[in-house]
Amino acid sequence: MKTKWIAVTLIALLAALQARLWFGKNSIADYQSMQAQISELEQQNVNLKQRNALVKADITDLELGIDSMEERARHELGLIKEGETFYRILPRSNVNQ
Structure with missing residues (x-):
């Protein structure tokens, strides 16, 4: 009889631990x-490091020379x-209007 209760207790404990593993806080889904x-x-x-x-x-270009500025x-x-002479080329759609 004693071994039966030990087996039932161990199975219940295993079920409780499995339930916590799958559905509780810090579960596999989490x-x-x-x-x-x-x-x-x-x-x-990675994106921020590239930027x-x-x-x-x-900054380095601006510190080094006026060409970059x-x-x-x-x-x-x-x-x-x-x-210098500035030329502005308008698209064709604006020329006909």
């Missing part, structure tokens, strides 16, 4: 969810030098 979040955050970190590297390269001013602000 683990898989956390793994997905980790991989997403790692990808975001930081580009910004550092821009001139290039940036021309590209982003549309500035022209003294003595």
